[in-house]
Ligand SMILES: Nc1ncnc2c1ncn2[C@@H]1O[C@H](COP(=O)(O)OP(=O)(O)OP(=O)(O)O)[C@@H](O)[C@H]1O
């Protein structure tokens with residue numbers, strides 16, 4: 001609520017000021033004589049935007065940015081900063097406690113290094129190899145960024161001269177085939193569509209020493225039938241299931257989804273949308289479920305977006321230090 | 336436990352004293368009400384629910400061996416933390432106190448489930464008394480609201496300053512967001528004159544009525560009285576050092592009105 005006191009020569013003038021400042025919904029809570037003559041009016045307003053000047057997007061964004069910096073503890077140091085940042089991201093409590101305890105042992109280290117060491121001690125890190133004869137199946141909820149992730153791995157294979165066969169299983173989804181076709185065309189790779197695990201198995205047998213990248217059927221991680229179908233595609237193609245997680249998902253959902261993918265056979269995860277999510281507790285929640293971190297999306301562009309998920313990179317992402325010059329992802333680093 | 340012979344009220348009614356703004360006299364009013372209720376024959380418990388800035392013990396000149404913080408950490412049972420004042424709750428005019436002194440974070444630092452446990456523990460021990468008065472922390476944070484929700488009645492202390500009005504309003508708004516049927520009462524403290532107090536209440540009432548559609552009732556007015564700071568400095572209960580001063584008379588009036596469910600005339 002806002003409460004303001006106005007003095008003016010007349011009641012009408014005071015009321016005009018009230019309406020101008022506090023809006024039409026303002027109420028008068030008290031009136032009286034002003035000490036220096038004229039009238040005094042005390043008015044209150046409780047409408048969220050009553051009388052507020054509507055902010056331009058640029059100003060509003062700047063204000064949100066500043067609020068976030070404060071909440072995340074960007075201006076504090078050491079362990080304090082780490083704990084505030086983890087809390088800001090809604091990292092699960094058990095993880096915060098364990099990481100903070102570890103960080104306390106290395107008081108003198110800069111926050112990013114202390115946190116990196118703590119992450120290293122608690123989670124596993126294992127980037128995907130891009131080599132002939134391997135097979136990966138990318139699983140994730142709709143919108144987690146499965147196809148974009150697949151595209152980035154394919155781009156990296158292209159850079160390393162590894163031949164790729166892309167297998168789409170998501171045929172029912174509108175535009176899925178067109179998207180895969182366009183992508184394959186751009187990179188100069190073959191692609192195929194498989195409606196069921198049997199068809200997928202046949203393509204996999206033919207793949208030879210191509211790197212097989214499979215776009216799993218769009219599925220709900222919490223639906224057992226969808227999980228079974230995804231696992232059946234992976235079994236038929238002897239592909240490793242890679243869980244693609246959305247960094248901005250609710251941490252609890254991310255942890256549950258990750259544990260379901262793990263039970264379906266996934267061992268590694270690629271974190272998507274880390275570049276656009278603000279509260280990123282889902283990243284560590286995924287690690288808590290036992291998946292190893294393979295890569296993390298660093299920018300929205302397919303050509304340069306995926307970086308190996310190292311402890312230091314995750315630490316910097318969580319502390320929002322990625323805008324420092326030495327952390328820019330270079331061509332050799334990014335996929 | 337045995338009650339005083341003239342007890343009529345059902346056991347365990349909790350009155351929370353809140354304010355929004357700090358320093359408006361919650362502790363003075365809560366401790367004063369404890370004295371007044373017990374003088375009226377109620378078996379009474381005073382609880383310092385302001386873990387961060389607990390000071391009932393200081394105002395009353397107590398040196399508690401156990402406090403709410405010790406209860407929270409499991410070191411002592413809540414009933415063992417009760418300390419008698421002016422003869423204790425079994426004597427007319429006396430009451431028991433649970434101090435809230437705490438070196439660390441205070442209520443705001445407790446997790447929600449710990450606050451809920453604390454509130455439940457207070458409600459349980461209140462059953463051994465006819466009434467418990469709970470002195471809440473200033474503000475309207477989540478923990479304070481949880482404690483307020485555990486009370487049967489909530490009394491909001493305001494004074495005639497604009498900041499008191501806005502903070503008390505924020506408190507009422509949060510309380511009513513959690514419980515639409517909550518009907519907190521108001522006391523205007525530190526009133527320079529009765530007219531000024533009524534003006535302050537009218538402004539508060541109008542604000543709540545306009546924006547919340549709910550008008551809190553006025554339970555009483557407590558005069559500005561130099562005996563209050565003097566007794567605090569002497570670290571004595573007001574009813575012991577200045578039983579007939581204006582503030583103590585007003586608080587006794589307030590206690591009767593609250594006990595009878597009456598509004599201020
Ligand atoms: N009726 C009164 N007349 C004169 N002084 C008063 C009166 N009520 C309170 N005061 C003064 O106001 C000061 C603050 O009172 P008190 O400690 O009860 O406030 P509080 O609301 O409990 O504060 P906090 O928010 O810190 O818990 C006291 O030191 C006292 O001197």
Ligand SMILES: [Mg+2]
Nearest residue numbers: 361362385390
């Ligand atoms: Mg107090």
